[in-house]
Amino acid sequence: MADLSTTFAGIKSPNPFWLASAPPTDKAYNVVRAYKEGWGGVVWKTLGEDGPPVVNVSGPRYGAIHSQDRRVYGFNNIELITDRPLAVNLQEIKQVKRDWPDRALVVSLMVPCTEESWKAILPVVEETGCDGIELNFGCPHGMSERGMGSAVGQVPEYVEMVTRWCKQHSRMPVIVKLTPNVSDIRKPAEAAMRGGADAVSLINTINSLMGVDIDTMMPLPSTGGYATHGGYCGAAVKPISLNMVSEIARTPATRNLSISGIGGIETWRDAVEYIALGAGNVQVCTAAMVYGFRVVKEMITGLSDYMDAKCYRSIEDMRGLAVPKMTDWQYLNLDYVAKAKINQDLCIQCGRCHISCEDTSHQAISSEKDGVRHFEVREEDCVGCNLCVLVCPVENCITLESKPEGSIDIRTGYEVKGHRTWLEHPNNPGATNPKPPAGKYVGAQHVEKHADFCSEPAE
Amino acid sequence: MSASSDIASGRLPAATLAENFADIHAPLDRFEARVAAERCLFCYDAPCVKACPTTIDIPLFIRQIASGNPVGSAKTILDQNIMGGMCARVCPTETLCEEACVRNAAEGNPVEIGRLQRFATDTLMQSGKQVFHRAPPTGKSIAVVGGGPAGLACAHRLAKLGHDVTLFEASEKLGGLNEFGIAAYKSTDDFAAREVAFILSIGGIKVETGKRLGRDIALSHLMADYDAVFLGMGLGGTNTLDLGEEPAGVIDAVEYIAQLRQSTDLASLPVGRRVVVIGGGMTAIDIASQIKRLGAEEVTIVYRRGQDRMNASTYEQHLAQTDGVLIRTWGKPVRLHGVGGHLTSVEIEHTREVDGKLVGTGETYTLPCDQLFKAIGQTLLADELEASGIAIKGGRIVVDVNRQTSLAGVWAGGDCVAGGDDLTVSAVADGRDAAMAIHASLKAAASAVA
Ligand SMILES: Cc1cc2nc3c(=O)[nH]c(=O)nc-3n(C[C@H](O)[C@H](O)[C@H](O)COP(=O)(O)OP(=O)(O)OC[C@H]3O[C@@H](n4cnc5c(N)ncnc54)[C@H](O)[C@@H]3O)c2cc1C
Ligand SMILES: Cc1cc2nc3c(=O)[nH]c(=O)nc-3n(C[C@H](O)[C@H](O)[C@H](O)COP(=O)(O)O)c2cc1C
Ligand code: SF4
Ligand code: SF4
Ligand code: SF4
Numbered sequence: 013m014a015d016l017s018t019t020f021a022g023i024k025s026p027n028p029f030w031l032a033s034a035p036p037t038d039k040a041y042n043v044v045r046a047y048k049e050g051w052g053g054v055v056w057k058t059l060g061e062d063g064p065p066v067v068n069v070s071g072p073r074y075g076a077i078h079s080q081d082r083r084v085y086g087f088n089n090i091e092l093i094t095d096r097p098l099a100v101n102l103q104e105i106k107q108v109k110r111d112w113p114d115r116a117l118v119v120s121l122m123v124p125c126t127e128e129s130w131k132a133i134l135p136v137v138e139e140t141g142c143d144g145i146e147l148n149f150g151c152p153h154g155m156s157e158r159g160m161g162s163a164v165g166q167v168p169e170y171v172e173m174v175t176r177w178c179k180q181h182s183r184m185p186v187i188v189k190l191t192p193n194v195s196d197i198r199k200p201a202e203a204a205m206r207g208g209a210d211a212v213s214l215i216n217t218i219n220s221l222m223g224v225d226i227d228t229m230m231p232l233p234s235t236g237g238y239a240t241h242g243g244y245c246g247a248a249v250k251p252i253s254l255n256m257v258s259e260i261a262r263t264p265a266t267r268n269l270s271i272s273g274i275g276g277i278e279t280w281r282d283a284v285e286y287i288a289l290g291a292g293n294v295q296v297c298t299a300a301m302v303y304g305f306r307v308v309k310e311m312i313t314g315l316s317d318y319m320d321a322k323c324y325r326s327i328e329d330m331r332g333l334a335v336p337k338m339t340d341w342q343y344l345n346l347d348y349v350a351k352a353k354i355n356q357d358l359c360i361q362c363g364r365c366h367i368s369c370e371d372t373s374h375q376a377i378s379s380e381k382d383g384v385r386h387f388e389v390r391e392e393d394c395v396g397c398n399l400c401v402l403v404c405p406v407e408n409c410i411t412l413e414s415k416p417e418g419s420i421d422i423r424t425g426y427e428v429k430g431h432r433t434w435l436e437h438p439n440n441p442g443a444t445n446p447k448p449p450a451g452k453y454v455g456a457q458h459v460e461k462h463a464d465f466c467s468e469p470a471e
Numbered sequence: 472m473s474a475s476s477d478i479a480s481g482r483l484p485a486a487t488l489a490e491n492f493a494d495i496h497a498p499l500d501r502f503e504a505r506v507a508a509e510r511c512l513f514c515y516d517a518p519c520v521k522a523c524p525t526t527i528d529i530p531l532f533i534r535q536i537a538s539g540n541p542v543g544s545a546k547t548i549l550d551q552n553i554m555g556g557m558c559a560r561v562c563p564t565e566t567l568c569e570e571a572c573v574r575n576a577a578e579g580n581p582v583e584i585g586r587l588q589r590f591a592t593d594t595l596m597q598s599g600k601q602v603f604h605r606a607p608p609t610g611k612s613i614a615v616v617g618g619g620p621a622g623l624a625c626a627h628r629l630a631k632l633g634h635d636v637t638l639f640e641a642s643e644k645l646g647g648l649n650e651f652g653i654a655a656y657k658s659t660d661d662f663a664a665r666e667v668a669f670i671l672s673i674g675g676i677k678v679e680t681g682k683r684l685g686r687d688i689a690l691s692h693l694m695a696d697y698d699a700v701f702l703g704m705g706l707g708g709t710n711t712l713d714l715g716e717e718p719a720g721v722i723d724a725v726e727y728i729a730q731l732r733q734s735t736d737l738a739s740l741p742v743g744r745r746v747v748v749i750g751g752g753m754t755a756i757d758i759a760s761q762i763k764r765l766g767a768e769e770v771t772i773v774y775r776r777g778q779d780r781m782n783a784s785t786y787e788q789h790l791a792q793t794d795g796v797l798i799r800t801w802g803k804p805v806r807l808h809g810v811g812g813h814l815t816s817v818e819i820e821h822t823r824e825v826d827g828k829l830v831g832t833g834e835t836y837t838l839p840c841d842q843l844f845k846a847i848g849q850t851l852l853a854d855e856l857e858a859s860g861i862a863i864k865g866g867r868i869v870v871d872v873n874r875q876t877s878l879a880g881v882w883a884g885g886d887c888v889a890g891g892d893d894l895t896v897s898a899v900a901d902g903r904d905a906a907m908a909i910h911a912s913l914k915a916a917a918s919a920v921a
Binding site: 079080081082360361362363364366367379385405406 | 537574
């Protein structure tokens, strides 16, 4: 059986599934229930400085995007950090860690951006015996108006400075939680590294407004007659987070940084994808809030069965395997050719591939043959864009087949051969070393129609 | 009543009757409708649309439901089929739109088009909104004969186009078989009458009930007094068994169903203990199911060919069989036995097909029964038309693609014309198309004069 245990930022955990800092980890009651269900670790709901706790709204603080059958696809919140007294949290953390020594317990922190504030909180947290701290530089609502959360995370210099204070004033591992509300995620990640962070975790939530009630003209969620932007999470945000994780994992400056992947993880499959892109473990919030803690059972068994089937003995065995396959657009092979192909046995004749391609793409799918309804790709028009594959309601009914070396792409009239990127393409005025196509030209069937696509000089 | 025949009313308690005759397909609620709508793939050139005799834009109306616009959805439906509400209840969707749905090929389970159509049309009717408006008056007046689906659809479309319509109906109530024929559990809560009221609410349709063509009015007068005539009188007569004198207990199924549909107390209807139904169409299935639901103990349908040849859809057959109806095939009645003038049994001869012709084998068996329902087809009451010289073939009025008869200025549609498939939805399509043809012809005539 595969070994699911991880050591992340020096913190041991029986499995890579942690609960992200959020309501599911707000108090001992929840955390103990989570551990009982099998969660490997938790990041305790963010603590603030000592004094009167923050006050949350008591109207709706969550919003959601639903599918027609009311599955939650996207989730948002305008909640602040913990609204319970610091002393109560610290005492519970201490007790829980003592009772559950084999589980990871990391404490999330957010205090004002002054060295004294951090110096004050770090020792009392360390005293609980927790495994490490996570710096909440991500919360995009409420706290950011007070100069904390994403207000810090958006300024790399602050990220570096606070991280450094934490490393200076405590011996605990430091995980820096990044905000996605930036234009280049690599900058704060590099700053965290410079500050001495042991790891980064991402993403926190994305600035969002869930909708407008068009009967009352009220933006949603609203509370007491007004609405404010909140943080977006849940399944819908996964692609955004995956990209950011991969950016950090493939950039030379940050490639050795440990990453805790967060955002839209609902099943073991999502977790594998994060791990493949370099994450050492994952954190979950929305899926637990929507379905309860027992989802972790599906995650653990799914991951274990998958690893057994693929012969990965440990998380490290598969970590980062997809990273080398990420590159910049300019390095993609422009001489590669794929064509859509419809499996007529699977086709249910809905016609969606045809109408999508006809109305919005390349007019490459016919809708009848010998006077009867029939959908077929015309290779001479197909650019391999994948639209039909995506709109087809039948899985694997349309596939994109790569054209083998030496065959002819009848759309362009060129033999499929070679490997040219944009940097070597003759159409690129900035190409330093343009290469002519490697394959020979045999004549396109639709040259006039597609003059815009095949501006290669005819030989 | 003779000792040997057992006919009684009130065989079942009122609560059981109410349950047995409740809405057979409970309506979808808003949430169920959204989920059901989500299954529609919004097909290109959708096969379901082609399979609908009134070519409703099904993907569009379903998408309108999914996006929370059921009234717009109803408008899409009613634009093509003014009886979209009744059709949602009575169409054999399993052989029409839903049979063509591509979801069958995907997972053997079509989109619930009929129930979605009902959701949209019910929502509109409950809102009490009028979504149709009449075009400016054309000054033309048209006589429509028959207030069934064909006549009402024709009248509505003509009124909408700005013509004045006079609707002549033989009985005292409009609706035709929607009101008198459709199985009671398909059209509950007086839906047929509510739909008629909705259709008439557009205005411009003058209703003359109790006026029968051939008795109270003559076709020649209508042709003289109106700019055009539409005939939608359905099939008023029924076929006979030709077994000589029929003892009491031999009943015309259509007549009995009409009585059932108009009854305010189902417990008052006479119901045999053992019942035989002769026929294989919708009427046979419907009377068998309904008499079973009224409390008959044994109900047997006897059909002269194989079950696959029955006109009623497989789905309808299964429904009857689930009700406990026995379907016996390859047999025809040859003798009725009675005691004291009351039916006691029927003798059935086995049949088989020889070179496409049905023949009796000579072997017979006897089914004891207290009631026997004839459901062997309806006929056009042609004497009222014959004098006019209108072309009739196979007992039905001959029409061209525009539903025009052999007489200039006279159109026809619904069950009374040849070549149809005797469905509510087809009658509606006929009425609508005839109205469009009448409109085009009146317009052409007007511009020729101008
Ligand atoms: C028992 C039964 C069950 C059925 N079940 C279904 C079903 O589930 N689904 C389905 O799609 N179809 C069903 N049908 C068929 C459907 O009801 C008919 O196809 C449809 O009603 C035909 O419409 P129509 O307007 O042509 O005729 P009708 O509905 O018969 O209407 C004709 C109207 O004309 C009037 N009329 C007749 N003669 C004259 C005259 N001389 N002058 C003035 N008025 C006249 C009649 O009183 C009647 O109101 C069923 C039919 C029967 C008999
Ligand atoms: C209601 C709610 C409250 C949250 N509170 C915090 C918080 O206090 N500290 C924090 O670092 N992140 C907080 N988050 C962000 C989550 O920890 C997590 O980063 C984000 O929800 C993405 O993961 P998910 O898609 O699995 O939910 C909160 C999220 C939600 C939904
Ligand atoms: S989830 Fe619980 S706390 Fe929240 S609104 Fe519902 S009942 Fe109240
Ligand atoms: S989208 Fe798929 S199922 Fe639909 S017609 Fe195209 S290939 Fe067939
Ligand atoms: S065939 Fe089925 S899936 Fe396609 S449009 Fe019609 S109802 Fe929708």
